[in-house]
Structures are given as C-alpha cells and as structure tokens.
Amino acid sequence: MEARGRSKSAQTVAMRRFVIEKLHWFATERGFSQVGRRELRAFLAYLNDDPPATGRWGDPRQTRPLRPSTAHTYFVRLKTFFAFLVAEEVLPSSPMEGMPAPMNRADQVQPFNPQQVQSLLFAASRTHRPLRDTALLRLMHDTGIRASEVCALLRGDVDMNTMTLRIRHGKGDKARTVPFGEETLSALWKHMNPNSHARRGKGSGRGREDLRGAHDPLFQSERGKSAGRALTRYGLSQLYERLGDAAGLTGVRCSPHTMRHTFAVEFLRAGGNVFALKEILGHTDLNMTNRYVALAQVDLSNAHRLYSPGDNLNGRLKDG
Numbered sequence: 001m002e003a004r005g006r007s008k009s010a011q012t013v014a015m016r017r018f019v020i021e022k023l024h025w026f027a028t029e030r031g032f033s034q035v036g037r038r039e040l041r042a043f044l045a046y047l048n049d050d051p052p053a054t055g056r057w058g059d060p061r062q063t064r065p066l067r068p069s070t071a072h073t074y075f076v077r078l079k080t081f082f083a084f085l086v087a088e089e090v091l092p093s094s095p096m097e098g099m100p101a102p103m104n105r106a107d108q109v110q111p112f113n114p115q116q117v118q119s120l121l122f123a124a125s126r127t128h129r130p131l132r133d134t135a136l137l138r139l140m141h142d143t144g145i146r147a148s149e150v151c152a153l154l155r156g157d158v159d160m161n162t163m164t165l166r167i168r169h170g171k172g173d174k175a176r177t178v179p180f181g182e183e184t185l186s187a188l189w190k191h192m193n194p195n196s197h198a199r200r201g202k203g204s205g206r207g208r209e210d211l212r213g214a215h216d217p218l219f220q221s222e223r224g225k226s227a228g229r230a231l232t233r234y235g236l237s238q239l240y241e242r243l244g245d246a247a248g249l250t251g252v253r254c255s256p257h258t259m260r261h262t263f264a265v266e267f268l269r270a271g272g273n274v275f276a277l278k279e280i281l282g283h284t285d286l287n288m289t290n291r292y293v294a295l296a297q298v299d300l301s302n303a304h305r306l307y308s309p310g311d312n313l314n315g316r317l318k319d320g
Helices: 010-030 037-048 068-087 114-124 130-143 147-152 182-192 233-247 256-269 274-281 286-307 309-319
Strands: 164-167 176-179
Touching (some): 114 130, 130 233, 147 233
Antiparallel strands (some): 164 176
C-alpha cells in the first residue's frame, strides 16, 4: 500500500511484498511471536549463511548461497518497510534503526565466453521445449534484457518488421525499445509460429500489431499450476541452471544475470558505443554501464599486447 501510494513501480511493490513474505515465513518457521531487532538479526544471518540441507525457504531446489547484493536488497526493503510503519505510527521506532547494512561488494560476474554460449544453445536445442528455450537464450544474449523484463514480454511486444522489442516495464517502470538481430529474429519466428514451415525474413509478413495472441506471454511456463502463464524469474533461473548442467559449464555462474553481462561485454568488444549500450540496457546513468567497460578493457589490453604498432614496427621494417 505504501509503495502504491507513492507511485512506486509494480516491480518495486512485488519485491517488497516478496521480502516481507519471506520474513513472515522465517518468523513462523522459528516460532517467533514477534519480530524485533534480535529476530531481524537472525533473519539476516539466515540470508548470509549457506542454505540448510532442506534448502532455503524449505525449498530443496534452493541450495545455492545468495549473492551479497541480494542480501543487501533484503536489508534495504525491510528498512524501508519498518520506516513506513513508524511514519504511520504503527510502531514507535524501527527495530532496524542504527543496524549496519550487510556488505555489498561490487558484483564481479564472469561473463560467458563464446564457446559456453554455443554449449548453452546446443543444450537448449535438446530440451523438450527447444524452440522456446533457443529463442529465449538467443534473445537474452542478443539484447541483454533483464530477467524481469524477459518474463514480462508479451507476443505483441515483438515487432518482426523493425526487429525490435518493446520493453513496457523496465526498471523504474520505464519503457524503451530494444533492437535484435537476424539470428534472434529467426529463432523468435520459429518459437512463435511452430507450425509454419515458411522461413522468416527481415521485413516480410506482418508486424507487432497483427500478431496472433498479442496479449499472451511470449515465454510461458510449462509445469504445475503455472503452466501456460508467463515464465517467472525463478523458473527462468532454474532453466539456466538446468541448461548449464546439461552443457557441462564450470567456472561461471549460469544465470540470466550472467547473460546480461555477456551481452554488454561482447557489445563493447565488438566496438559498440557505451552511450548506445546504456540505452539498450535501460541504465539511468553511465555509472553501471562503465562497469562493463572495465571488463571489456581487459580484452583491449590483451589485443594491444599482440598487435601493438610500436612493438611490431621493427618486424614490419625487416619484412619490407
């Protein structure tokens, strides 16, 4: 209610509700009759510790540690929630007042290399939903859109004629248009028209406005009660983990966020403009975008060592 009253985005509202529900689960599981400073410290410790044998939140599938940035997000959302309760005079003071935030180190995600991307695409082609999974991977690799954004896509958000996506609910509820390439176009066409044998070419056929089922989710879940509904962020993360296992990937975290990093770094390595990258990724300023520049610079330094004009000058003179 607080977030809606202050015109917060739907994603912000959903995240705050999610965090409070997890706190409620933890308090119930531990038998807490109230939630004060001591209980909140226990909750934050639970986030930072390795998951128990039964899995985090009682889900045996959640066996991986949380990223420091995720634990920090929980802290910030809870602090905002308790500050709201104080402002509404529900509580006399916040139990989180003066509580230090967990350390949030910069996320140094190692991007996929080209061979790993190819392995993931091969693994996607061998699942029981190969058209969907291949289109999903190609789209994320080609655009760098966020997990929440790909899950929110509708069929009508894809414009085959202009080869663009309409991101309606980006971070901060900001809309933007994102381009994609020919390989992604082909994969999307096959996914969206599985019974068509015609090959999709650029500019052929109809655009976004006439797509069949324009308001249907572009990528749908296939299991349990959510079958036929939009793929969730959790379902997307699980898909990446399954594909990573099938591809035999090691030394890299197989996640949607890693694919976003991969797009950004490869875009810059190929000579892409940092200002264009900022707009494609939906960043509000260049601070976040510049983190990808630092990763891409490693390749530039290595290339200079190999092809330095100064170091290679004598060799060229001898050859001449």
